[in-house]
Amino acid sequence: MSAGSVAVVVTEEIGVPSWDLYELSIPCTVFGKPQPDLANPWYDLRLCGTGARAQDGAPTDTGLALRSPYGLDDLADADTVIVPSVPDPCVDEGRPLPQALITALRRAYDAGARMVSLCTGAFALAEAGLLDGRRATAHWMHTAQLAERYPKVQVDESVLYVDDGDVLTSAGLTAGLDLCLHLVRRDLGAHVANQLARRMVVPAHRPGGQAQFIDLSVPTRDDKGLGPVLDWARAHLDQPLTVEDLALRAAMSTRTFYRRLQATTGTTPLQWLLNQRLGRAQTLLESTDLPVEKVAELSGLGTANNLRHHFLKQIGVSPSDYRQAFPRAMPESTSSA
Structure with a gap:
């Protein structure tokens, strides 16, 4: 292409x-x-x-x-x-x-x-x-x-x-x-x-709807930030993660975690998780020949119908149409590990 x-x-x-x-x-x-x-x-x-x-x-x-x-x-x-x-x-x-x-x-x-x-x-x-x-x-x-x-x-x-x-x-x-x-x-x-x-050492994807001006005036503690827990979440997207799970792992209350993540990323924890899951699904659709059902499972979106719903709403095309648009130049392992 x-x-x-x-x-x-x-x-x-x-x-x-x-x-x-x-x-x-x-x-x-x-x-x-x-x-x-x-x-x-x-x-x-x-x-x-x-x-x-x-x-x-x-x-x-x-x-x-x-x-x-x-x-x-x-x-x-x-x-x-x-x-x-x-x-x-x-x-x-x-x-x-x-x-x-x-x-x-x-x-x-x-x-x-x-x-x-x-x-x-x-x-x-x-x-x-x-x-x-x-x-x-x-x-x-x-x-x-x-x-x-x-x-x-x-x-x-x-x-x-x-x-x-x-x-x-x-x-x-x-x-x-x-x-x-x-x-x-x-x-x-x-x-x-x-x-x-x-x-380029920059975030892979910030959605266009994210706020331009992020208010950083909310006091926060310097406790290594959210990086480790967000990295952990990205590595476990196939699991049924909740905001409570991430807050517990970050050693914060749910309310504090919500405020910290929104101040850092400009989006809510649930929207951040959805964006990460969709990004993972996109990568799998481009780089593997896994069936849509498996892609939904590995990205944490559950079912093929749920994957199609979010793909159509957020990206504007179905998963199968998206896959056809991009050749698999660099295959990725198709294992579920």
Whole structure:
């Protein structure tokens, strides 16, 4: 399965502060470094500059320069177009975005590209009309401006990212990494995304509905954290785990464990367990030929009907359809041990 081409827009205009290095680095790291043992070919990454300064390699306010043979015209040839961020004055002061960029984004969408924004890149997609009538998000510091400036957009300020099929938006900073790994998961499957996340030393999967801003003001004890008990739970997903079981293993009351987990992960213990079970089921469906009934058992979802129910609700397809979408390139042991 081909991963496809990814065009990353680098907004750079004379007199306008330049791109955010952190958010630019995210798609470059995820899509730009070949991973031949995970998928071959890997993604074809292209950095596309918007202005003369970027294309000519002149210095920017970051102290770096962009040299790339690709420009806005190349967006229409990409399978995925990512806008990492837009210049601060275009967000804070309402200065117009380059019309050439807006036109290029519309052309890319009309040509069938999957459109993605990280953080304030949502302003560019909204200006191009690609978010009209859609649910979308951005960094929580800018969602009010996004909603006010583009009233046709259904802005959700509380989530990490929104997957609306062919148009996806994320909050800022690390949420952009969550969305890029989500794209890998969509394209190449949970096994590849999990292995890539492991190499990057980040969590394998944070659902898009997780809260952007996690309140860490609740006092907690420094008692090795929740890591050991969560690792134990992942290794025993085939067992009928309860919140009480995990709290007991963490030497906490059920109420304290609930608060600690929600403060740490942004989700409830039951939802966290369900997400882990679904992730395990995805990996088994991709990497083994086990029957659906066995996959349900090993992932802790019990029955095939229960697995199908949660798969359709959370992932949008049946387990059998999901399995057909991903070849088993790296078989996993089919034993139940």
